[in-house]
Amino acid sequence: MTDARILTEALRDPATVAQLDAAGWTALLAIARAEQLIGTLAHRLAGLPMPSAAARVLEDARASAEQGRIAALWEAEMARRALAPTGMPVILLKGTAYAAAGLAAGTGRAIGDLDILVPRARLEEAEAVLLQAGWEWVKPDPYDDLYYRRWMHELPPLIHRERDRMIDVHHTILPLTARVTPDADALIADSVVLENGLRILAPHDMLCHAAAHLFADGDLAGGLRNLWDIHCLAGEHGIAGVEARAVHHGLEAAVGRALRLADRLYGGGLRYGQGRDRDMLYLRRLLARDDWGRPTRKLTRLGFYVRSHWLRMPPALLAQHLFTKWRKTAAQ
Amino acid sequence: MRHATTLRIGPVGFRVGSDWRAPIAALNDLYRDYPQPDDGIPDFNVHLFAARPWRRVLRPSVHIGGDFVIPDAAPLPLVQGLLAAEMGMNLQMALGQRRYLLLHASAVERDGRALLMTGMSGAGKSTLAALLMAAGWRLMGDEFALLDPVTGLIHGFPRLISLKNEAIGVIERALPRARFGPRLEGTPKGTIRHLVPDARAISVMAEPAAPRLILFPSYGFAAAERAVLPSETFVRLTQASTNYVALAERGFGALTGLVRRVPARALDYPDTATVLEQVERMWSAG
Structure with a gap:
């Protein structure tokens, strides 16, 4: 049965593409597009005969x-430019951070919204300044708006009215409802300033964030790209001291699993701790694509979707949230 | 996917997969003389699928997906499966094409030079292209013209010509021996019938042509012509391109180059006999 292994193999060892026939290439390109890794793949395979x-x-x-x-x-x-007059630290996250810092993870990477982190105490100020500078609310729904402000780790998304680009303003890296509470003050205190005054997370925090995003906050959609980021971050900065930092943030399980899975898929040997049985289930989910790039293994996907909500919210809140969402859908 | 086919239109290879046999059979019939994707590797994939397994048989409705998707694309009934396949391929081009600047224009070629026709939906781009093909021009495409930012040449995209409503009868009379697809009634754009481009359009479809004239036709007016300034042409073509913004500086360079080199005219026409005469005259004067 075809799955996304054909993509992870090509990224792990570009020479393996020499064995691909036309159908293999067709599947590889379709899956790479679906996983938003085609730019990364393009750089990885550059110069090889094909x-x-x-x-x-x-x-x-x-x-x-x-x-x-x-x-x-x-x-x-x-x-x-919008936030500079406030003097608050502005920390770039994810794709934009990798690109701004010239990291390997940023090479060829698809970058979606702009994600930034600011101190929680200055969130309202940041919001006011951005609204002044032409960003607007995307979600007019009062429940969603309130939900974001009460329970999430970011403001409701804003979109710029002229450039049509979204910004997510975070004050920490996991929802407030999650079982784990990373140390947001430490993320900001240890961040690294770039030439233009913007900041990026310290290398180990970057890795912790990528792992948190993948395992503690999502249903593993886009997981192959996240793990490629983790593979590159680990390769570039090493993992000495990562475990201690992960423990500090309460993310030791997520980081450990991220490193193990990145190693399994992309190689490199940078991991700590022993593998767990459930790693195989994660791999099954991560690789669930057919040779058209379409999602497969519906039940596994559903399982991880349910899990993502379970991790994000305590049961009572989850029930209340789902009930409200259901009522709104039914009313439409 | 259960059923699949591959084909190449101009320089672009497609793989189309479907949960049903019928749309693939229709493609295989109408595109039978088209070549395969280069190296057997398509540029884009199209998926025609049932949103729920039972919708494959129960009131079958065809959802359009692929490498690139828009979230709220309305499904089509299975009898319009061919149209769904065509829309799927257009969608991949509109959203995913990054090699060429995509101009929403029809194009024909003579003596190695290309004539581009663009304008609002209903201006008669497809009809004009089909009529000029009937008059001996090489059809390069009725929907998209592909501008190569590197060479400045136009590459054709001669998919099936999509004729709508009154244009169907006009072209059936102009090309009585041509191959047509089934009449598709009640589509979102009214009645549609596809016309297979002639043998020459297909056999030389990979050959690009240097653009020589850009026309902005408008149907339903007294015959009139006026020159269009490069600045206006530029703005109108940015609006007629789905990937101008995505190509950024390359798109800007390609488009400014085009409007500087190639003259443009607005062309009002009352009927098909008049417009052919107008085009021939403008082409000779060009």
Whole structure:
């Protein structure tokens, strides 16, 4: 049965693509697109002999990713200009951070919204300044708005009215309802300043955030890309001291699992602790794609979807949340 | 997917998969003379699928997906499966094409030079392209013209010509021996019938052409022509391109280059006989 293994193998060892026939290439490109890893794949395979039709698709993906990088850095600059007068630390997260810092994880990476982290005490100030500078609310729904403000680790998403780009303003890296509470003050205190005054998380915190995002906060959608980020971050900065930092944030299980799975999929040997039985279940979910790039293994996916909500909210809140959502859907 | 086919249109390879046999059979019939994707590797995938397993048989409704998707695309009934496949391929081009600047225009070629026709939906782009094909021009495409940012050349995209409503009868009379698809009634755009481009359009579809003239046709007015300034052409073509913003500087360079080199004219026409005469005259004067 085909799954996304064909993609993780190509990323792990680019030489393996020499064995691909036309159907193999077709599946590889479709799955890479679906996992938003085609720009990464394009860089990884650059210079290798391959059919010209595949080279052409990958060249387009490289150009696209480069344009995406420029647009993402410009968006970060726009946020920097808006927030600079406040003097508050503004920390870039995820894709934009990797691109701004020139990290390997950023090479060819698709970058979506701009994610930034600011001190919780200054969240309202940041919000007011961004609204002044042309960002607007996306979600007009009062329940959603209230939910974000009460329980989430970020403001409701804002979109810029001229550039049509979203910004997520975080004050920590996990929802307030999650079982675990990372040390947001430490994330900010230890962040690293870039030339333009914007900041990025310290290397180990970056890895902790990527792992938290993947395992403590989501249903593993986009997980192969997250694990590629983790693979690159671990490779670039090493993992000495990562475990202690993960323990500090309460993320030792997530970070341990992230490193084990990244090692299993992409190699590198950077991991700590023993493998767990459930790793196989995670792999089954992460690799669930057919050779058209379509999601497969519906039951496994559903299981992880339910799990993501379970992790994010205590049972009573979850029940209340689902009831409200159900009532609103039924009313429409 | 259960049923699948592959084909190439101009420089772009597609793989179309479907939960049903009928849309693939229709594609295989109408696109039978088209080549395969280069190296057997398509640029884009299209998925025609049932949202729920039972909807494969019970009031079957065809959802359109692929490498690139829009979340709220309305499904089509299975009898319009061919249209769904065409829309799926168009969607991949509109959302995913990054090699060429995509111009929402029809194009024909003569003596190695291309004539582009763009304008609002209903202006007669497809009808004009089909009529010019009937008059001996090489059809390059009725929906998209692909501008290569590197060479400045136009690449054709001669998919099936999509004829709508009154245009169907006009073209059936102009090309009585041509191959047509089934009449699709009650589509979101009214009645649609697809016309297979002629043998020459298909056999030389990979050959690009240098653009020579851009026309903005409008149907339903007294015959009139006026020059369109490069600045206006530029703005109108940015609106007629789905990937202009995504291509960023490359798109800007390609489009400014095009409008500087190639003259543009607005063309009002009352009927098909008049417009053919108008086009021939403008082409000779061009």
